Amino acid sequence: MLTLKPDGRTAGQVSVDRYLALYAADVVYRKGGSLGSVLFQKIIFQAKLALSSVGIGTPHFEYFRYHYGPYSPTLAADEKLLRENRLLGSRGASFEGREVVKAFRPTMEKYFPQAMAAVEKSASKRALWTGKKAMAEAYGVLVKRDDGVTMKLEDVPHAVDLGFGPAKKAEAELPLHVLVELRVALSGVERMKAGHKFAPSYTEEVHQLLG
Numbered sequence: 396m397l398t399l400k401p402d403g404r405t406a407g408q409v410s411v412d413r414y415l416a417l418y419a420a421d422v423v424y425r426k427g428g429s430l431g432s433v434l435f436q437k438i439i440f441q442a443k444l445a446l447s448s449v450g451i452g453t454p455h456f457e458y459f460r461y462h463y464g465p466y467s468p469t470l471a472a473d474e475k476l477l478r479e480n481r482l483l484g485s486r487g488a489s490f491e492g493r494e495v496v497k498a499f500r501p502t503m504e505k506y507f508p509q510a511m512a513a514v515e516k517s518a519s520k521r522a523l524w525t526g527k528k529a530m531a532e533a534y535g536v537l538v539k540r541d542d543g544v545t546m547k548l549e550d551v552p553h554a555v556d557l558g559f560g561p562a563k564k565a566e567a568e569l570p571l572h573v574l575v576e577l578r579v580a581l582s583g584v585e586r587m588k589a590g591h592k593f594a595p596s597y598t599e600e601v602h603q604l605l606g
Contacts, residue, residue, distance in 0.1 A: 452562025
């Protein structure tokens with residue numbers, strides 16, 4: 396059963412996850428769609444499902460069965476933060492959000508190529524869908540219980556943790572200076588643009604990352 400816990404992600408994982416979520420929103424914007432919370436949740440769910448099938452644990456959102464299908468409270472919190480920082484809008488990534496995506500995309504594609512590709516594929520497929528259509532698709536996902544019985548996600552009781560299993564592949568890590576820049580760019584704090592690059596003040600962020 397689901398146990399609601401504090402966000403257990405590392406600072407690096409949080410930044411990578413938030414970028415991948417923002418990247419999905421950028422794809423939706425480029426495809427001409429609109430992005431409500433239900434659709435957002437399902438786009439990331441389907442990307443994570445595809446990645447977990449090949450042993451990749453990124454992104455690190457946990458999901459459980461909720462009123463509208465698979466739901467991640469950590470993704471919901473990240474979405475709220477991205478919207479508060481004006482990186483997300485109703486059509487997907489905002490102008491500033493798209494600038495962040497553009498600035499860090501080459502680096503993310505270098506260190507997380509499969510995660511970036513999976514998010515791109517999921518968001519491209521569903522960009523013009525309604526949340527209701529994405530929810531119906533997710534309800535059809537097959538889930539195997541601990542006793543080996545397979546059932547549709549729609550039939551899973553509410554509040555049951557939808558475990559993806561442990562990651563089987565080593566996880567890449569962004570260089571510290573890149574991670575600091577990404578964290579600042581996503582935070583909305585001390586963000587300074589120089590063309591498409593971000594030049595933050597590192598001191599406080601480095602101390603937070605190094606704990």
